[in-house]
Amino acid sequence: MSTPILQARGLVKRFGKVTALSGADLDLLPGEILAVIGDNGAGKSSLIKALSGALVPDEGEIRLDGSPVSFTTPIDARDAGIETVHQSLAVAPSLDIASNLFLGRERRRKGPLGSILRMTDRAGMREEARKQLNSLGIMTIQNPGQAVETLSGGQRQAVAVARAAAFGSRVVIMDEPTAALGVRESRAVLDLILQVRDRGLPVILISHNMPHVFEVADRIHIQRLGRRKAVVDPKSISMSDAVAIMTGAMEPPGSEAA
Amino acid sequence: MTSTVAATPPVGEEHVSRSPLTRLQHLLHAQATIGPAVVLLLAIIVFALMSDRFLQPGNISLIVQQVAVVGTLAVGQTIIILTAGIDLSCGAIMVLTSIVMAKVSAEQGVPGPLALLLGFVMGTVAGLLNGLLVTRLKLPPFIVTLGTLNVFFALNLWYSKSATIRGTNMPDLLLWTGKTFTVGGTRITFGSVIMLLLVAVVAFVLRSTAWGKHIYATGDDAEASRLSGIRTTRVLLSAYITAGAIYALAAWILIGRIASASPQAGQTENLDSITAVVIGGTSLFGGRGAVVGSLLGALIVGVFRNGLALAGVDVLWQTFAVGVLIIVAVSIDQWIRKVKP
Numbered sequence: 001m002s003t004p005i006l007q008a009r010g011l012v013k014r015f016g017k018v019t020a021l022s023g024a025d026l027d028l029l030p031g032e033i034l035a036v037i038g039d040n041g042a043g044k045s046s047l048i049k050a051l052s053g054a055l056v057p058d059e060g061e062i063r064l065d066g067s068p069v070s071f072t073t074p075i076d077a078r079d080a081g082i083e084t085v086h087q088s089l090a091v092a093p094s095l096d097i098a099s100n101l102f103l104g105r106e107r108r109r110k111g112p113l114g115s116i117l118r119m120t121d122r123a124g125m126r127e128e129a130r131k132q133l134n135s136l137g138i139m140t141i142q143n144p145g146q147a148v149e150t151l152s153g154g155q156r157q158a159v160a161v162a163r164a165a166a167f168g169s170r171v172v173i174m175d176e177p178t179a180a181l182g183v184r185e186s187r188a189v190l191d192l193i194l195q196v197r198d199r200g201l202p203v204i205l206i207s208h209n210m211p212h213v214f215e216v217a218d219r220i221h222i223q224r225l226g227r228r229k230a231v232v233d234p235k236s237i238s239m240s241d242a243v244a245i246m247t248g249a250m251e252p253p254g255s256e257a258a
Numbered sequence: 259m260t261s262t263v264a265a266t267p268p269v270g271e272e273h274v275s276r277s278p279l280t281r282l283q284h285l286l287h288a289q290a291t292i293g294p295a296v297v298l299l300l301a302i303i304v305f306a307l308m309s310d311r312f313l314q315p316g317n318i319s320l321i322v323q324q325v326a327v328v329g330t331l332a333v334g335q336t337i338i339i340l341t342a343g344i345d346l347s348c349g350a351i352m353v354l355t356s357i358v359m360a361k362v363s364a365e366q367g368v369p370g371p372l373a374l375l376l377g378f379v380m381g382t383v384a385g386l387l388n389g390l391l392v393t394r395l396k397l398p399p400f401i402v403t404l405g406t407l408n409v410f411f412a413l414n415l416w417y418s419k420s421a422t423i424r425g426t427n428m429p430d431l432l433l434w435t436g437k438t439f440t441v442g443g444t445r446i447t448f449g450s451v452i453m454l455l456l457v458a459v460v461a462f463v464l465r466s467t468a469w470g471k472h473i474y475a476t477g478d479d480a481e482a483s484r485l486s487g488i489r490t491t492r493v494l495l496s497a498y499i500t501a502g503a504i505y506a507l508a509a510w511i512l513i514g515r516i517a518s519a520s521p522q523a524g525q526t527e528n529l530d531s532i533t534a535v536v537i538g539g540t541s542l543f544g545g546r547g548a549v550v551g552s553l554l555g556a557l558i559v560g561v562f563r564n565g566l567a568l569a570g571v572d573v574l575w576q577t578f579a580v581g582v583l584i585i586v587a588v589s590i591d592q593w594i595r596k597v598k599p
Contacts, residue, residue, distance in 0.1 A: 088482065092479050092482055092483060094478045095478060103487075119467065
C-alpha cells in the first residue's frame, strides 16, 4: 500500500454530551476515489469538516503528505491544497460563473491598474474559467459571465466541482454532490468526479447514494458510531453487505481493515 | 436509495424560445439599472411636455443640487443594502457629523481642514459602531440602526444644544460645497460635482475590485461566501465604516446646501436614501444592484417632486407618487428574482 496523501488518526470531537467522533481514522491514497458512507449520526460530516478545516477536532492528528497539519479555518485547508465542495454548494447565486470560480481569490490586473487601483482581471478570470469548464467537459455552459442562478442544479454543481478541481492541488472533498440532482444530472456530476480523479487528484466522496458510491469509488470507508468501522473494496462486497456493516447488522469480513 | 424521480431539466439543451415578457425579465435581471434609467427618461419627457420651464438648464441644475445630499447618503446606503443590511441611522449620522464640523470651527476656532477631518472621524466612528453591533453582537442591522438613529439624534441635540449654527461663523471650506461655478450659463454647485464623482468612484470599486465582489457575495449568500474563504465579518464591518465616511461627505454637502448646520435637518433623509436605493433597482435582500441605480433613484424622486411642483400639483401628490414608485420598484425586484434558467 502506498503512503496516504491524507491521513487522520484518532480524531475526537465532542459537542457537549454528544460525541460526534470517537477516535476516527481515515486514509486517502494518491489518485483514488474514497467514498465515505455511514448512517445519520455516524460522524461523516464531522470527519469531513475536520479534514476541510470547518471544525477543529478536540483530539487526534491529521497528516497531509506525511506531515502533521492543523486547520482552524476552511482557508487553512484551502491554502494547504484541500478543496471542498460543500453540500450547500457555497456559490453566490447572483454572481457570474467566473466570479464564483475565483470567489475569495480574485486575480488582480497587472501593472498600476491592479496594484494601485486594485482592479480585478475580469477578462483573464473569465478566460481561465472557460478553460476549466472546457477541460472538465462542461461544454453546456457557454458563457462564464452568466449568473449562477440562471443555471440548473447540475450546472451549478458543475461550477462548484470545477472550482474545486481548478484550485485543489492535493485533495478534493465532495459532500453529497448528487443529493439534490435528478438522474441525468447526477450522471454528469459522477463523470466529473471520475475526471477529477483521472487528472490525478484524489477525491473523498461523501454520499448516501449506494449505487453512485459503488459506481465510482475505488475504496469505501464505512463510518459507524464516530469511528471507522471498515474499509471495503466495492468490487468484492455487495451493496447490501456494505449497508449491513454501516447499520451494524453485520461485522466486517476479516480483520478491521487498515 | 434511489434518486428522486423529479422533472429533470435536460443539461445544456437549447433554450426554448422566450416570450417578450420573459426576455424583459432576463434583460432586467442582467442589467438592473435599465429599469430606473427608463423611468427617469420617461419622467423627464412627460414633465418637459407639461412645463416649458422643466428642461431649462437652471431647473436641471436645481434638481441635481436638491438631490446631492440624499444622493450621497444613498451611495453609502447602497453599500450596506448590498450586504443585505439596512441603515436607518444615515441621516442622523450626517446631521451629527455636520454639527461637529460646524461647531468645532465656528465656536472652538478649529481651522476648516481640521474641522472637516474631525467630521470624517465622527462619521467613520459612527459607522464603526453600527458595524461592530452588527458583526460582534450579531444583531439585525434594522434593529441596530433603529437604535443608533435615536442615539445619534439625541447626541446631536445635546451637542448642538438644539441651536442652529449659522454659516457666517464658519470657515469658507465648510461652505465651499454650496459654492457654484458656471458652465455654459448654468450654475453648478461643487456639492453636486462631489456627489457625481463619489458615485463614479464607488461604482468602480464595487464593480472592479475584489472588495466589491465580496460585498455582493456576502449579501447574496453569507454562508457560501464564508465557505469560499471570504472573511464576511470583515467585509460587513468595512461596509459600515465606508458608509459612515460617505455620510460625513454628505454632511459637508448639506452644510453648503443650507449654508448653516441645523440639528433639525436630515430627519427625512434616513428613509429618503432607502427610497432612492430601492427605486434604483437595488434589492433589499442584498447581493443585487448598483450604485448608479441609486443615483438614478434619487434623481427620479427629485424629478417627480420638481416636475409635479412646476405643473402646479399639490405637494401631497408628490409624496403619493414617490410611495407608488417604491411599491412598483420592489414588485419589479421580486419579479426579476423569480427568473428561471
